[in-house]
Structures are given as C-alpha cells and as structure tokens.
Amino acid sequence: MILREVIGRATVKFDLGPLSDDPFRADLVVQALPGLAIVSGASVNIRAARTRDLLDDRDDLVLKVFTSGTGVAAQGGREVTLRAGDALLMSAAETSMSATSSPSCFITIPLQRKAVASLVSRPEDALMRLLPGTDALRLLVNYVRQLQTGARPTTYELQRAAVTHVYDLAALAIGATNDGAALAESRGLRAARLAAIKADISAHLCDPDLSLNAVAARQRLPPRSVQRLFADQDTSFSEFVLDARLTSAHRLLTDRLWDERNISSIAFEAGFGDLSYFNRIFRRRYGATPSEIRAAARR
Numbered sequence: 113m114i115l116r117e118v119i120g121r122a123t124v125k126f127d128l129g130p131l132s133d134d135p136f137r138a139d140l141v142v143q144a145l146p147g148l149a150i151v152s153g154a155s156v157n158i159r160a161a162r163t164r165d166l167l168d169d170r171d172d173l174v175l176k177v178f179t180s181g182t183g184v185a186a187q188g189g190r191e192v193t194l195r196a197g198d199a200l201l202m203s204a205a206e207t208s209m210s211a212t213s214s215p216s217c218f219i220t221i222p223l224q225r226k227a228v229a230s231l232v233s234r235p236e237d238a239l240m241r242l243l244p245g246t247d248a249l250r251l252l253v254n255y256v257r258q259l260q261t262g263a264r265p266t267t268y269e270l271q272r273a274a275v276t277h278v279y280d281l282a283a284l285a286i287g288a289t290n291d292g293a294a295l296a297e298s299r300g301l302r303a304a305r306l307a308a309i310k311a312d313i314s315a316h317l318c319d320p321d322l323s324l325n326a327v328a329a330r331q332r333l334p335p336r337s338v339q340r341l342f343a344d345q346d347t348s349f350s351e352f353v354l355d356a357r358l359t360s361a362h363r364l365l366t367d368r369l370w371d372e373r374n375i376s377s378i379a380f381e382a383g384f385g386d387l388s389y390f391n392r393i394f395r396r397r398y399g400a401t402p403s404e405i406r407a408a409a410r411r
C-alpha cells in the first residue's frame with residue numbers, strides 16, 4: 113500500500129506494484145532541483161505504469177537511463193528492452209509501462225518539452241527509440257550521481273546552473289541541432305567533464321601514479337583539454353590535486369577513528385610520498401603542523 117499510494121501515485125506519479133508473485137524490491141532517491149526532480153534507484157520484480165488518471169496537462173518528456181540490469185518499457189504500441197548503458201526517451205503525456213524482472217538500476221529524468229525543443233529540433237522523433245551510448249550520455253549519468261552523492265549545489269543560482277547542465281547533456285544524448293550542440297557543449301558538457309575529472313582525482317588521491325596523463329586517459333580526453341578546464345576556473349590540475357590531498361590529510365588528522373595511525377601513514381593515505389614536503393606544505397596551508405592540528409582536534 114505504501115509503495116503504491118505514497119511513493120508511487122503521490123510522489124513519482126506512477127502506479128507501482130510487483131510484476132509477479134515473487135519477492136520485489138524498490139529503492140528510490142529523488143533529487144529535487146528548481147523545476148526538476150530526478151529519480152534514481154534500484155528495483156527487482158517491479159512494474160511501473162503511468163495510467164490515464166495519473167496524466168496531467170503538461171506535454172513533457174521523460175528520459176530513462178538503465179545503468180545495470182535489464183528492463184522493458186512500453187508506450188504507444190511499442191515495447192523496448194533496455195540493458196545497462198541504454199537510454200530511452202518517452203512522453204509524459206501518454207500512458208506507459210516499464211518493468212524490471214531482474215535486479216536493475218536506473219535514472220529517470222523528467223524534461224520540459226519546450227526547454228528540450230530549444231536545443232533539439234524534433235524531440236518527438238526520438239520517442240521510444242534506443243539512444244546511442246554517447247559520451248554525453250555517460251557524462252549525464254556521472255553528473256547526476258555527483259549531484260546526489262557529492263557536494264550538492266547549495267544556492268539557487270548553482271541549482272539552476274545544475275538544471276541547465278542536465279538539460280544540455282540530455283539534449284546532446286537525444287540529438288541536438290548544430291547551434292544547440294555548440295551551446296550545450298560550452299555549458300553542460302564542460303561542467304560535466306570537469307565534475308567527472310574531479311571525481312576521478314578524488315577516487316585516486318592515494319595512487320602514486322595519479323597524473324594528468326592518467327586522468328586524461330581515463331576520461332578519454334587530451335591532457336591539454338583537462339588543463340584548459342582547470343584554467344577556466346583560475347587553477348591548474350596540480351593545484352587542485354594538492355588542495356584535495358591537503359584537505360584529505362586534514363580530515364584524517366581530525367578524525368578520531370584515525371587516532372592510532374601515525375602522521376606518516378596519514379600523509380601516505382592522502383597521496384603524499386615525501387613526509388618532509390608534506391609537513392612543509394601542510395604548515396604553509398593551515399598555519400600549524402599536522403601534529404598540532406591533531407592535538408587541537410583531540411582537545
């Protein structure tokens with residue numbers, strides 16, 4: 113009852129229920145931004161139907177992206193099977209059905225048709241057709257994950273910018289016009305690439321092989337492109353890495369769970385290989401030695 117009435121019909125506007133008599137599961141997260149509510153989650157043995165009584169007067173669109181597992185979606189007499197990496201554009205103004213019989217993860221992004229049409233010539237031509245797995249689609253998934261698990265935009269202006277970036281990436285994934293693509297690449301694509309690069313750096317901070325070339329290779333970009341993205345923020349790749357490592361070391365030094373670890377192991381954990389350099393640069397940044405910062409935190 114809670115799944116169907118509270119989560120389904122009242123929140124995400126779908127009639128949710130088990131696909132069969134087997135055990136079912138649904139974990140949903142809603143990321144609310146100005147004019148945009150992104151739903152992501154995982155489910156198994158779940159059927160979601162947009163019935164006629166759940167439709168409204170808005171002629172909007174829905175972009176569904178599967179990140180793992182397998183599912184089906186049906187609308188307008190068409191049925192499409194989605195697998196990991198697949199994306200599908202659907203109409204929010206028509207009845208529809210989607211289902212997952214095996215464990216699957218997905219992202220659902222409602223889109224205002226008018227906003228999409230300013231970047232895509234005829235978005236209706238893409239309805240119920242599998243979208244190619246482009247770099248824009250990969251970056252869209254990563255960007256949404258960063259919005260939900262990373263540092264979330266706190267001001268209204270940053271939230272509106274994030275919404276614009278999501279629309280830009282969605283338009284590129286659907287198929288933007290030449291002018292729309294140029295605009296979307298200068299805004300959303302650049303922001304998503306920089307966010308992905310920063311997340312990559314954070315995930316490899318303690319890796320001694322962390323380098324500009326290594327990150328660029330993982331992100332499928334020329335090293336010069338990575339450097340330009342940081343230059344646009346009046347910093348550099350090396351400055352960002354150093355700042356991230358110092359921040360990580362400071363966090364570990366003030367975490368009581370790391371009290372038994374010595375300073376050198378914490379420096380190594382943060383990615384510093386030279387202890388004397390770490391002590392010197394840490395004091396320059398925080399105005400105190402690592403030992404003094406730890407002692408102050410304990411007091």
